[in-house]
Amino acid sequence: MKKIAITLFLILGSLTIQAQELTWQTDMNKAMEISKKSKKPLLLFFTGSDWCGWCIRLQKEVLKTPEFAKWAKENVVLVELDFPRRTPQQPEIQRQNQELQQTFGVQGYPTVWFVNATKKDGKINLEKLGSTGYVAGGPSVWLAGADQILGKKK
Known part of the structure; x- marks a missing residue:
């Protein structure tokens, strides 16, 4: 009985870990x-990952759930554009994020935009959805x- 309980615990634990293994891109070129x-x-x-209460709440209640993980893998490419106050960030990522913010x-944070992105002649075109x-x-x-x-019917 003890072995069954441990096995179930390990299986459920691995499923939870798999559900949370979403890849969030930080480089727009790679994401595109x-x-x-x-x-x-x-x-x-x-997001303001290390200071914004509503961002942290959105992460906890939605973005880090198995339902979101399943949906995201099927529907979108995830891009985190972070504006931290305490966490160091590479200057090129800061510049990219500020340009996209403008x-x-x-x-205000959190804000989530859905876009179709194309690159033509070296220029990025973002179609706001x-x-x-x-x-x-x-x-x-x-x-x-x-x-x-996204125009999807349930």
């Missing part, structure tokens, strides 16, 4: 390459809104 190959839009997550007119932020109600409510932005 993945988007082009996979034919999936980008989910741009503008491009999208982001004034829609945006959202923190939405109360857990993953099902947030994902329903995301599906609506």
Whole structure:
């Protein structure tokens, strides 16, 4: 009986770990390459990871759930555009994130934009599909809104 309990615990633990193994890109060029190959839009997550309470809450209630992980793997390429206050960041990532913040007119965090990205003659073209932020109600409510932005019917 003890062996069965341990086995179940290990299986459930590994499933939880797998669900949380999402890859968040921080380099827009790399994210755009993945988007082009996979034919999936980008989910741009503008966050203040080490200071923004609503960002941390969105992460905990939605972005780090198994439901979101399953949905994200099927529907989008994840891009984290972080604006930390205490965590050091590479200057090129800071510059990239600030440029995108200005491009999208982001004034508060968290902000999530869904975009189709293309590159033509070295220039990035971002087609805005829609945006959202923190939405109360857990993953099902947030994902329903995301599906609506992406034009998916449930």
